[in-house]
Amino acid sequence: MNTQTQVLGGLRSLFLRILAVLGIAVGGIGIVPVMLVSAQQSIPLFPRLLYPIFVVLMCSGWLILTNRGNLRAATFGLLLTLTAATLVPPPALLVIAVVSVLAAAVLGDRLQYLLVNALVMVRFAFVAVSIAQDNPNDLAILGSEVMAPLIVLTIVSLGTRYFIFNAEGAARDSLRNAQLLQSTAEVAQTTSQNLELQSLLESAIQSIRERFGFYHVQVFLLDEARENAVLVASTGEVGRLLLDRKHSLAVGSRSVIGRVTASGQPVIARDSDADNVRYRNELLPDTRAELAVPIRDGAMIIGALDVQSRDEAAVDDNVVRALQTLANLLATSIRNSRLFEQQDTTVRENQALYQQSRENLSEIQRLNRELTGQAWRDFLNESDNLSGVTLEGDHLSTHADWTASMRQAGEGKLVYEPYEGGTRLALPLTLRGAVIGAVEIDRREPMLVDDIAAARAVLERLSVSLENARLYEDAQSATAQEARLNQISARFGSAGSVDELLNITLHELGETLGAKRGSVRLGKLEPAHDGHQNGGSPS
Numbered sequence: 001m002n003t004q005t006q007v008l009g010g011l012r013s014l015f016l017r018i019l020a021v022l023g024i025a026v027g028g029i030g031i032v033p034v035m036l037v038s039a040q041q042s043i044p045l046f047p048r049l050l051y052p053i054f055v056v057l058m059c060s061g062w063l064i065l066t067n068r069g070n071l072r073a074a075t076f077g078l079l080l081t082l083t084a085a086t087l088v089p090p091p092a093l094l095v096i097a098v099v100s101v102l103a104a105a106v107l108g109d110r111l112q113y114l115l116v117n118a119l120v121m122v123r124f125a126f127v128a129v130s131i132a133q134d135n136p137n138d139l140a141i142l143g144s145e146v147m148a149p150l151i152v153l154t155i156v157s158l159g160t161r162y163f164i165f166n167a168e169g170a171a172r173d174s175l176r177n178a179q180l181l182q183s184t185a186e187v188a189q190t191t192s193q194n195l196e197l198q199s200l201l202e203s204a205i206q207s208i209r210e211r212f213g214f215y216h217v218q219v220f221l222l223d224e225a226r227e228n229a230v231l232v233a234s235t236g237e238v239g240r241l242l243l244d245r246k247h248s249l250a251v252g253s254r255s256v257i258g259r260v261t262a263s264g265q266p267v268i269a270r271d272s273d274a275d276n277v278r279y280r281n282e283l284l285p286d287t288r289a290e291l292a293v294p295i296r297d298g299a300m301i302i303g304a305l306d307v308q309s310r311d312e313a314a315v316d317d318n319v320v321r322a323l324q325t326l327a328n329l330l331a332t333s334i335r336n337s338r339l340f341e342q343q344d345t346t347v348r349e350n351q352a353l354y355q356q357s358r359e360n361l362s363e364i365q366r367l368n369r370e371l372t373g374q375a376w377r378d379f380l381n382e383s384d385n386l387s388g389v390t391l392e393g394d395h396l397s398t399h400a401d402w403t404a405s406m407r408q409a410g411e412g413k414l415v416y417e418p419y420e421g422g423t424r425l426a427l428p429l430t431l432r433g434a435v436i437g438a439v440e441i442d443r444r445e446p447m448l449v450d451d452i453a454a455a456r457a458v459l460e461r462l463s464v465s466l467e468n469a470r471l472y473e474d475a476q477s478a479t480a481q482e483a484r485l486n487q488i489s490a491r492f493g494s495a496g497s498v499d500e501l502l503n504i505t506l507h508e509l510g511e512t513l514g515a516k517r518g519s520v521r522l523g524k525l526e527p528a529h530d531g532h533q534n535g536g537s538p539s
Contacts, residue, residue, distance in 0.1 A: 003108060012189070016066045016074050019103050021058030023081065028052070055081065069312075075107045075381070083119050097123070101153055105160035117157055124150055183211035184322050198336040199232035206266050208323075209235050212306040213314070216284055219330075220257050220296070221303035227251055229261045238283045247252060254403055259294040260304045266320050267292050270312045283309060291315045293327045305330065369434040376436045379470050388437075402438070409438035416447065423447055427455055431463040498522075 058081040065074035083100055097120050104116035141250040205217040218239060220229035231247040234240070235262065249255050252262040260267045270289045281287075287308040295303040303328045309315060390397050405415040405426035412435050413427035423442045429437035439459060488508045495501040 005111045007070075011373075011448055013066055013069075013071055015106050016071065016078060016241070017063060019099065020066060020074075022099065023078070024056050024063070027058055028281065076112075079103055079108055079112055079116055085114050097149070097153055101157040102160055106164050113161060120153060122149070124153075149190055156369050181322070182515050183208075184325055186211055195340045196335050197334065197341060200333055201330075204234050204326075204333075205235050208305075208307065208326065210323075212307070213288065214309050216308040216435050218306045219303060220261070220306065221295075221334075222251065222261060222301065223248075229257050232303075241283060242281075254532075256292040257304050257306060261301055264293070264294045264296070264301050266324060268315055268320070270315070288312045289315045291320065293320065293321065293324045295327045295331045295334070299330050302334065304330065312390070357532055358521035365433055367434045372432045373434040373436065376431075376434075376470070379474075406438040406440050409440070410435055417447065425452065427452075427454065427459055429459055429463055429466075431467055436466070449470050504523060 003365045029449055058077065062078045062081065065071075065077065079100070081305060100116055100120055104423045107528065201219050205219060208214065209217045216235055216238065218234035219232055221232050222228070223230055228248045228250055231242055234242050234247075250259045252258050254270050256267045268289070268291050287310070288308065289309045289312045291308075292306045294301050297306055305323060307315075307323065388398070403426075405417060405424060408415045409426035409428045412428050412430070414428070415424070417424040417426075422442055423446050424440065424442050425447055426438060426440045428435045429439055438472045439455075441455065488504075490503060491504050491508070495504055501521045502522075506520060509515060
């Protein structure tokens with residue numbers, strides 16, 4: 001049972017109770033004059049009490065049925081009781097007649113309303129006939145007893161019926177609008193909690209279908225070329241089939257979707273319309289009314305929300321306004337969802353770039369360590385300089401042996417060894433992550449954390465200074481080598497013959513490389529034969 005039925009049922013139930021209580025009161029009060037008349041005129045009391053007792057009992061029964069929620073039976077019974085009361089000669093015919101037509105106008109359907117009014121008119125017609133027979137020449141009595149009450153009854157009946165009809169219509173419209181607003185709010189709340197586009201659309205159409213009572217709901221979005229409206233979400237098994245076939249409609253085509261995406265205005269198509277532009281889909285044969293509203297992102301139409309119903313009257317202006325509001329909210333959700341997806345894609349791309357950068361940085365650091373380590377190994381192997389010093393007290397020696405703790409430090413470990421009479425600290429000497437040496441320090445007092453940190457800071461600066469010194473020596477060596485090459489080139493320029501050039505070359509190479517012997521040969525290698533190749537004296 002919907003809210004509208006509940007509210008109207010509550011009003012009917014209240015009015016039924018009032019009429020039933022009123023009937024009980026009228027019947028109970030009617031007992032008093034019956035008893036007085038019977039006492040004055042010496043008329044038997046019991047037969048005349050049957051009528052008011054009947055009214056009290058019947059109205060009590062209808063009140064019980066009303067309290068139990070059986071409004072249909074209570075309404076029919078109460079109308080029947082009140083109408084029957086007008087057919088017998090009651091002491092207050094006009095009051096009973098007024099109550100009867102009021103009850104019929106408020107509670108009865110069209111047939112019950114007409115039937116009750118007709119029976120009341122018949123009852124007054126019999127009264128008119130009786131008065132005319134008793135007073136054939138007195139029209140004033142006929143007017144006061146019949147015509148005036150009939151006019152009053154007619155005015156009360158028609159006025160009440162008109163008021164009730166309009167009031168029920170206004171109540172239905174108000175309740176319908178309230179339901180539409182509530183449904184709109186519920187759907188909006190449902191869609192606002194989802195940022196994934198496809199899930200958002202599916203949740204929205206399912207909520208619209210359930211809250212508004214349509215049997216099919218779907219969403220179309222325009223493609224990039226803005227030439228076709230492509231189905232992206234649809235309810236039920238039929239929706240799945242339409243999505244599988246990639247259903248779409250051209251913008252501006254003779255269809256509800258084609259027209260709404262071209263004009264940007266809501267379009268309603270009913271089977272009873274003379275100019276029905278609805279696209280007949282064989283999968284939806286029960287559709288009797290279809291409504292499509294545009295989905296706008298700002299001033300741009302991006303799609304359409306389409307609903308279909310088996311009832312032509314299910315689509316009215318209130319529904320159009322509610323669904324247009326939902327379409328506007330849906331457009332905002334679609335834009336937010338697309339922005340979220342773009343941001344999510346950007347985040348994933350940035351994460352991939354960050355990971356790639358980390359890998360590249362790690363590889364660069366690895367290469368730096370290898371190159372730095374290899375450069376220092378080459379430098380120490382080729383250099384005649386000291387590869388280590390040892391300071392004992394005030395005596396400095398070139399003793400370069402590696403102790404056990406220094407070997408551990410040379411592997412990148414920090415070694416702290418207390419021993420009797422002092423403590424020993426061995427630290428790796430690192431440059432760009434590569435270990436290029438080790439330092440070992442002995443002292444009598446224990447070493448604190450701050451002492452170790454200070455030693456590390458000194459070694460960091462030492463490694464930088466050592467690298468600068470090595471690079472400076474390499475630069476000096478390269479400069480000396482370049483100068484030597486320039487000298488050799490100058491001597492080449494002073495040579496007057498090929499033999500002289502070859503002799504200069506062997507001499508300079510011997511001095512540069514410290515060679516004891518050298519030879520140069522010119523020409524192509526030939527099979528062995530007697531004679532000598534050109535290019536200097538035979539060796």
